[in-house]
Amino acid sequence: MSDPARAGFGLGLRKPHYAEFLEHRVAVDFLEVISENFMVDGGQPRKILRDIRARYPVALHGVSMSIGSADGLDPLYLTRLRALVDEIDPIFVSDHLSWSRTGGFCAHDLLPLPYSEDALTIVCRNVAQAQEALGRALLIENPSSYLSLPGDMPEWAFLDALCARTGCGLLLDVNNVFVSATNHGFDARRYLDGIPAKHVRQIHLAGHSRGETMLIDTHDQTVPPAVWDLYAYVLPRLGPVATMIERDDAIPPLYALLAELAIARRIARDAERLSA
Numbered sequence: 001m002s003d004p005a006r007a008g009f010g011l012g013l014r015k016p017h018y019a020e021f022l023e024h025r026v027a028v029d030f031l032e033v034i035s036e037n038f039m040v041d042g043g044q045p046r047k048i049l050r051d052i053r054a055r056y057p058v059a060l061h062g063v064s065m066s067i068g069s070a071d072g073l074d075p076l077y078l079t080r081l082r083a084l085v086d087e088i089d090p091i092f093v094s095d096h097l098s099w100s101r102t103g104g105f106c107a108h109d110l111l112p113l114p115y116s117e118d119a120l121t122i123v124c125r126n127v128a129q130a131q132e133a134l135g136r137a138l139l140i141e142n143p144s145s146y147l148s149l150p151g152d153m154p155e156w157a158f159l160d161a162l163c164a165r166t167g168c169g170l171l172l173d174v175n176n177v178f179v180s181a182t183n184h185g186f187d188a189r190r191y192l193d194g195i196p197a198k199h200v201r202q203i204h205l206a207g208h209s210r211g212e213t214m215l216i217d218t219h220d221q222t223v224p225p226a227v228w229d230l231y232a233y234v235l236p237r238l239g240p241v242a243t244m245i246e247r248d249d250a251i252p253p254l255y256a257l258l259a260e261l262a263i264a265r266r267i268a269r270d271a272e273r274l275s276a
């Protein structure tokens with residue numbers, strides 16, 4: 001098996017597949033779990049994750065660090081995440097370029113940020129705080145968005161500057177690029193051309209649904225052809241990158257997700273041939 005953190009092919013671990021992953025040696029290079037589902041003191045969730053970790057490399061993916069909060073990060077959240085990191089020794093720890101908390105208010109959504117110098121200063125400060133607390137680099141994921149706020153730079157330039165200033169890496173979600181590009185009318189390929197290749201450590205592939213006026217990042221469908229096309233487009237520039245399929249709803253049998261992962265492996269092999 002190649003280094004899973006460099007060029008592995010993985011899946012998100014979801015409840016309907018726990019038993020199969022634990023009872024069989026499934027042909028994945030790593031599994032990604034939602035950090036918050038396991039940030040508990042002991043109990044069954046933590047035991048399951050330890051058992052999974054004994055069989056597979058694991059990536060931790062968070063949804064509520066709120067890296068864009070102007071009032072800083074929650075120290076208790078960071079302490080709990082650090083305890084999980086120390087126990088699981090993950091290949092990646094990631095969260096989203098978004099915010100969900102301010103003061104006592106907590107939204108259960110990944111809300112967008114303006115891509116301004118002021119916001120960049122805040123996000124850099126928070127990423128530095130998180131990296132200090134966790135003792136390792138974070139990966140930050142480009143969000144899918146439905147609302148664009150006034151800002152001074154494109155999202156890819158914001159992410160580029162964030163990586164350069166903090167040493168964090170990028171989790172490039174190709175479906176999120178497609179969803180945002182469609183919703184806001186920008187060119188997804190131009191966006192991918194701007195992404196700093198040297199900072200991309202992981203890729204997410206997923207599906208979405210069509211709402212009345214925009215695409216919604218629902219993760220309840222197979223990866224659509226347009227997202228596979230963008231993956232094939234960007235890979236030769238990135239080189240080998242750990243890649244996984246994200247599925248959060250309408251979870252299919254495991255063999256269906258493994259079939260999608262086989263498509264990703266084939267595209268990556270073709271990209272390697274192209275760039276050789």
Ligand SMILES: [Fe+2]
Pocket residue numbers: 141173176204246
């Ligand atoms: Fe994602």
